[in-house]
Amino acid sequence: MYFFLGNLSVVDISFSTVTVPKLLSSILHEGTSMSFLGCFVQMYFFVFLGTTEIFLLSVMAFDRYLAICIPLRYILLMNYKVMAILVSTGWVAASLHSLLHTYILSKLIYCEDRLIHHFFCDVTPLIKLSCSSTKLAELLIFTEGSMVVIIPFFFILFSYVLIGWTILKMETRSSRSKAFSSCSSHLMVICLFYGTADIFIYFRPPSDYSSQYDRIVSMAYTIITPMLNPFIYSLRNQDVKQALKKLIMQCSFHRIHSNLAHVL
Template sequence: MTRGNEIHITEFLLLGLTSDPRKQVWLFASFLAMYLVNVAGNSVIIAAIWGNARLHIPMYFFFSPLSSVDICFISIIVPSLLANILRKGKRVPFAEFLTQMYFFVAFGITDSFLLAAMAIDHYVAICNPLHYTTTMNPRRCLMLVITSWLVSHLHSLTHTILMARLSFCGPNIIHHFFCDVQPLLMLSCSDTSVNELLAFTEGSFVIMSPFLFIIVSYVCITRAVLRVPSGRGRFKVFSACGSHITVVTLYYGTSISVYICPLSTYSVTKDGEVTVIYTVVIPMLKFLSIALGTRT
C-alpha cells in the first residue's frame, strides 16, 4: 500500500530454510516425520495420564499440560514450514504474521514456566519427600499451570501490540521459515527502541526467572543426592532427572542466544538455524523426556 511517497508494507515473503530442491525434499520428510511423531506421542501421553487412575498424582501432573503446550507450539510452526517448502516461499499478511508470532511467543514462554514447575516438583520430591503430597497438592499444581499461561500470554500480547504499531516501508523479504520477532524488527522503518528495551527488560525477566528457578532447584537436588550413601541410589535419582536437565539446557541455550541479545547482533542465517533446534527438535526431546519420566 502506498501513501504519498511512502510505501507501507502489508505482507511479507518468507523464503524458508533453503531454495535447493534436493534439500527441500529431505527437509520436508524430516520435519513431517518429527511433527507426526511429536503430535502422536504427546497425544498418547495425555490420553495415558488421563485414562490411568494410578497416574493421577502430583508427580505426573505437569506432564499433561506440557504435552498439550508442545502440540500447540509445534503446530504453530511446522505446518507453516511444510507449506513454505512446497510453495518455495510464502506470502504472509501482516495480521497473520502477528497472529503466528503471538502464539509462538506465548506457547514458548509457557513451556519455560512449565519446565521450571517440573524442576520445583523434582526438588520437593527429592529434597523434602515427607511433605511432597502436601506441598505439591493438586490446587497448588493447578495454580502453577494457570500462572504460567497468564504470564506467558500477557507477555506475548504486550510484544504483539508494540509490534503492530511499527511501520514497514522497505524490503518485505524475510529469510526465515516462520513469523519470528527479530527478523520482523529488522525490517521496520520505525523506531524499535521500545521493542528492544522490552525484550531486554521484561523479556529477560520472563525467560530468565524460570531458568533461575531450575538452576536453584537442581543445585539443591545435587547437594541432596551427593549425601546419599548408595551409589545405586544416586544414579537412580540423576537418571530420573537427566532427560529433564538435557532438555532445559538445549531449550535455554538456544532461546537465550537468539532472543536475549541486541538486535544488531542478530543473524538470520546463523540464528535461523538455531531456531530450528528449539522449534522442531526440542519438542521431540521433551516428548522423549516425558515418556521416560512416566516409566520411572
C-alpha cells in the same frame, strides 16, 4: 509429574503446529505470503508457547526439588490445587508477556519491502523490517523479556544445586541413583531446550542479527526439541520400556516364523 508432562506435551505439539505447517507450505510452493494480521497472530502464539514451556520447566524443577529434598511433605505441598495454580499462573503470565510484545511490534511502521528472511514471524526479523524507531521494542526485549527468560533459568539452576546437594548427602548408592534417575529426564529436556533455543540471541543488538544463523537455531528449538521430548520421557518409563521390548520380541518372532515357513 504426569500432570506437568501432560501440559508440556500440549505445549510441544502446539509449538510445532504454529510454525511447521507454514514452513512446509513455503518449501512446497517456493515461498508464500502471509497477511499482516496472520503474521502477528503467529508471533503471538510462538512467543506465548515458548514462554509457557520455560515456566513449565521451572515448575517441574520445583516439583523435583520437593520430591527429593522434602519427600515426607511432598504430597501435602504438591497437591492438585497447588499444581493447578502453578500451571495456570504460568499460562496466564506467558499470555500477557506475548500480548505485550505483539502489541508493541504491531504499532511499528513497516517499510514497503516486507520480505521476512525467516520461516516464521519472529520478533527480531520484524524489528529489522521496521522503518520507525524500534528503541521501545528493543528496550522491552532487554528488560521485560530478559526477566521472563533469565529468572526462571536461575531458578531452575538453584533448584538443581539444592537437589544435587541433597543427593550427595544420601547414605546409600541405591538412594542416590534412584533420586538422580527421577530427575534425569527433566535435566535432559532443560539442556536440550536451553541449548538449542539459544535464547540469548534475543538479547543482542539488531545490528548483530544473522538471518541464516537464526533460521538454523529456530529450526532446532521449534522442530527437533519438541520431537525429542516425548522420547526422552518415554524411554525413562519402565512400562514404556517393557512394551517396547515386547513389541521388538514379537516382531522378531514373526520374522523368524516367516523365514522358517518360507524355507520349509
